Amino acid sequence: DTAVSQTPKYLVTQMGNDKSIKCEQNLGHDTMYWYKQDSKKFLKIMFSYNNKELIINETVPNRFSPKSPDKAHLNLHINSLELGDSAVYFCASSQAGWGYTFGSGTRLTVV
Amino acid sequence: LAKTTQPISMDSYEGQEVNITCSHNNIATNDYITWYQQFPSQGPRFIIQGYKTKVTNEVASLFIPADRKSSTLSLPRVSLSDTAVYYCLVGPKAAGNKLTFGGGTRVLVKP
Numbered sequence: 339d340t341a342v343s344q345t346p347k348y349l350v351t352q353m354g355n356d357k358s359i360k361c362e363q364n365l366g367h368d369t370m371y372w373y374k375q376d377s378k379k380f381l382k383i384m385f386s387y388n389n390k391e392l393i394i395n396e397t398v399p400n401r402f403s404p405k406s407p408d409k410a411h412l413n414l415h416i417n418s419l420e421l422g423d424s425a426v427y428f429c430a431s432s433q434a435g436w437g438y439t440f441g442s443g444t445r446l447t448v449v
Numbered sequence: 450l451a452k453t454t455q456p457i458s459m460d461s462y463e464g465q466e467v468n469i470t471c472s473h474n475n476i477a478t479n480d481y482i483t484w485y486q487q488f489p490s491q492g493p494r495f496i497i498q499g500y501k502t503k504v505t506n507e508v509a510s511l512f513i514p515a516d517r518k519s520s521t522l523s524l525p526r527v528s529l530s531d532t533a534v535y536y537c538l539v540g541p542k543a544a545g546n547k548l549t550f551g552g553g554t555r556v557l558v559k560p
Contacts, residue, residue, distance in 0.1 A: 379534065
């Protein structure tokens with residue numbers, strides 16, 4: 339039973355399209371995150387939600403919009419995709435700042 | 450947020466002990482030190498977390514000197530499956546903390 343699951347695992351799309359990535363955690367954690375890992379393997383935080391409330395919103399283009407319908411779900415919607423958006427996106431969750439549990443990632447390729 | 454510095458890569462052999470040192474000179478009083486392991490095509494996995502002195506679990510040990518300006522992750526008797534990237538993170542243990550993953554240390558275990 340996967341703790342943090344993301345869908346899809348792979349996503350290939352054309353520039354200008356709009357796409358969404360879904361994330362669900364069954365750990366009962368109160369905080370969820372979206373991270374972006376670039377080609378150099380640096381993981382950068384994008385957003386964080388705590389009990390459905392946005393608490394971290396890093397400097398990312400406003401084409402990226404997170405949405406948390408409930409504590410167990412955090413989705414990421416990306417409008418007008420650009421080549422530079424190609425990366426691996428990881429969802430994660432944690433409870434009161436203890437160790438994060440990451441999903442397996444979504445590899446987004448914009449062509 | 451405390452910046453961390455760790456070696457880019459390390460090579461080892463099966464059965465040896467691997468020690469990875471992370472420098473974090475501007476660690477704050479309420480910061481914890483956490484280590485993650487990442488295999489290719491997977492999300493990072495929590496290994497160990499500590500505040501001071503020594504912490505040990507079934508996977509690794511974490512040594513933190515009194516000044517807390519550095520820490521050492523120790524992996525006993527590594528196997529080929531321990532080949533991965535290891536990240537050192539420093540930050541408060543609180544919901545929504547902006548943990549930043551640097552480049553990590555690529556550990557290659559050879560037969």
